[in-house]
Amino acid sequence: xxxxxxxxxxxxxxxxxxxxxxxxxxxxxxxxxxxxxxxxxxxxxxxxxxxxxxxxxxxxxxxxxxxxxxxxxxxxxxxxxxxxxxxxxxxxxxxxxxxxxxxxxxxxxxxxxxxxxxxxxxxxxxxxxxxxxxxxxxxxxxxxxxxxxxxxxxxxxxxxxxxxxxxxxxxxxxxxxxxxxxxxxxxxxxxxxxxxxxxxxxxxxxxxxxxxxxxxxxxxxxxxxxxxxxxxxxxxxxxxxxxxxxxxxxxxxxxxxxxxxxxxxxxxxxxxxxxxxxxxxxxxxxxxxxxxxxxxxxxxxxxxxxxxxxxxxxxxxxxxxxxxxxxxxxxxxxxxxxxx
Numbered sequence: 001x002x003x004x005x006x007x008x009x010x011x012x013x014x015x016x017x018x019x020x021x022x023x024x025x026x027x028x029x030x031x032x033x034x035x036x037x038x039x040x041x042x043x044x045x046x047x048x049x050x051x052x053x054x055x056x057x058x059x060x061x062x063x064x065x066x067x068x069x070x071x072x073x074x075x076x077x078x079x080x081x082x083x084x085x086x087x088x089x090x091x092x093x094x095x096x097x098x099x100x101x102x103x104x105x106x107x108x109x110x111x112x113x114x115x116x117x118x119x120x121x122x123x124x125x126x127x128x129x130x131x132x133x134x135x136x137x138x139x140x141x142x143x144x145x146x147x148x149x150x151x152x153x154x155x156x157x158x159x160x161x162x163x164x165x166x167x168x169x170x171x172x173x174x175x176x177x178x179x180x181x182x183x184x185x186x187x188x189x190x191x192x193x194x195x196x197x198x199x200x201x202x203x204x205x206x207x208x209x210x211x212x213x214x215x216x217x218x219x220x221x222x223x224x225x226x227x228x229x230x231x232x233x234x235x236x237x238x239x240x241x242x243x244x245x246x247x248x249x250x251x252x253x254x255x256x257x258x259x260x261x262x263x264x265x266x267x268x269x270x271x272x273x274x275x276x277x278x279x280x281x282x283x284x285x286x287x288x289x290x291x292x293x294x295x296x297x298x299x300x301x302x303x304x305x306x307x308x309x310x311x312x313x314x315x316x317x318x319x320x321x322x323x324x325x326x327x328x329x330x331x332x333x334x335x336x337x338x339x340x
Contacts, residue, residue, distance in 0.1 A: 002024040002214060003021050003022065003023065003024055003214055003218070003221055004021070004022045004023065004024055004025075004026055004027040004031070005019055005020070005021055005022075005210055005225060006019065006020045006022060006031065006032035006035055007019045007020075007192075007193075007229075008035075008036060008039055009189050009192055010049075011053070011185065011186055011188045011189045011192075012185070012188065012323075013236075013320065013323065014188070014191070014192050014195075014236055014247050015233050015236060015237075016192070016196075016229035016230075016232060016233055017039060018035065018039045018226075018229075019210075019222075019225045019226055019229050020032070020035040020222060020225075021218055021221040021222040021224075021225045022218070023218070027057070028057070028060070029054075029057060029058040029059075029060040029062070029063045030060065030062055030063070032058065033062065033063050033066065036052075037066070037070075040072075043332075044332050044333075044334070046332075047332060048072060049072075050073060051073045051074070051075060051172070051182070052067060052072055052073065052074045052075070052076075053074070053075050053076070053182070053183065053186040054074070054075075054076045054077075054186075055076070055077055055186075056076070056077040056078055056079045058076055059076040059077065059078050059079070059169055061119050061120045061121055064076070064124065064169070064171075065121060067171065068171060073170075073171050073172055074169075074170060074171050075168060075169075075170040075171075075172060075179065075182055075183055075186075076168065076169050076170070077166065077167070077168055077169075077183065078115075078117075078126065078167040078168065078169050080165065080166075080167065081117065081118075083115070083117050083118065084115070084117070084126075084128075084167050087113055087115060087126070087128060087167075088128050088130070088165050088167070091111055091113060091128060092130075092163075094111075096111055097109040097110065097111045097130070098110055098111065098175075098176045098177065099176075099177055100127075100129055100176050100177060100179075100180035101177055101180040101181050101184065107131060108129050108130070108131045108180055109129070109130050109131065110127050110128065110129045110130075110176040110177075110179070110180055111127070111128050111176070112125065112126075112127060112176065113125075113126050113127075113128060114126065115169070124169050124170075124171070125169065125170055125171070125172075126167055126168065126169050126170075127167070127168045127169075127170065127176055127179055127180075128165065128166075128167050129165065129166040129167065129168065129180065130163040130164065130165045130166075131163065131164060132161065132162065132163060132164075133162040133163060133164045168183055191249075193210075195232065195249055195250060195251075196210040196228060196229070196232060197210050198251075199249060199250040199251045200228050200231065200232055200250060210225060210228060232250075235250060235253075235254070237315070237316070237319045238257075238292075238319075239253050239257070240319040240320060240322075241291075241292045241295065241315075241318060241319050242257070242285075242288035242289070242291065242292055243288065244319065244320070244321050244322040245322045255279060256279050256281055256282075256284075256285050257285055257288075257289065259277065259278075259279060260275045260276060260277040260278075260279075260282075261275070261276045261277075261278075262274065262275045262276075263275075263276075295318055296315075299311060299314055299315070309331050310331070313328075313329045313330065313331050314328075316329050317329045
């Protein structure tokens with residue numbers, strides 16, 4: 001049996017906060033929740049994220065109820081169950097559908113409603129979304145077009161327009177346009193999965209790929225998964241030192257920044273390394289690596305005045321300067337106290 005990887009990300013930064021390997025049949029949200037709350041407890045309440053975003057597999061009453069109890073805002077996708085479909089059908093012909101952001105075939109539209117689905121302890125705000133079905137004609141009924149049968153939930157309006165749908169549940173009070181954008185941004189996490197599965201598990205990496213290392217010992221699999229995530233985070237932060245404004249995937253950045261020929265020269269009791277790269281973008285890599293070396297060299301000169309924790313937070317602040325906009329990260333009290 002395969003394993004399930006419950007993962008927690010800082011999506012825009014493409015950093016892995018934690019990953020837990022569990023048995024393949026433990027994929028539901030109630031199995032992931034203990035790991036989530038344990039992670040947030042380690043982080044400390046004053047450093048919690050402002051928003052928890054999750055796919056439809058995690059929109060359970062237990063998880064949403066815990067978020068509400070602990071004061072953590074959430075935005076999750078809903079499964080298109082019978083009750084959700086009924087709500088969509090009930091509101092399809094009404095006015096009030098608003099712009100919910102860009103998308104295929106004319107973009108998304110959304111409408112607010114309140115739902116209390118089976119198993120929920122209370123009613124919650126839901127946003128129903130729709131867009132024109134990709135490639136579907138706007139004048140034919142669904143029954144007359146076999147391509148539309150492949151849609152999970154097609155809806156045909158009175159004027160013959162064919163729509164596909166999605167539904168979100170949230171504790172936020174933001175307008176529909178903002179909510180649509182917030183949830184679409186969560187899709188960036190799918191790129192993290194792609195990298196971890198396909199770009200960090202080759203033989204030359206000496207690292208087991210996510211989903212490709214399976215033994216009967218879950219603890220060993222969990223350690224391997226976290227090892228991959230840790231190295232992945234380190235490399236992302238290293239490349240952010242060179243290019244703070246965009247993420248560089250490993251499949252292109254590692255050959256660019258790691259593949260080179262070095263010559264060591266000793267003269268006058270000094271050792272010099274001359275590095276020659278045959279990569280087509282070596283003209284970009286040379287000043288980028290020189291900039292990283294200058295920054296780390298300056299940090300080394302101040303090493304006597306800084307603790308290891310303070311040096312690490314200086315590196316983090318510099319790597320994430322595009323997001324921080326001049327702010328400097330500070331370690332939490334528990335780390336600052338441990339470093340003194």
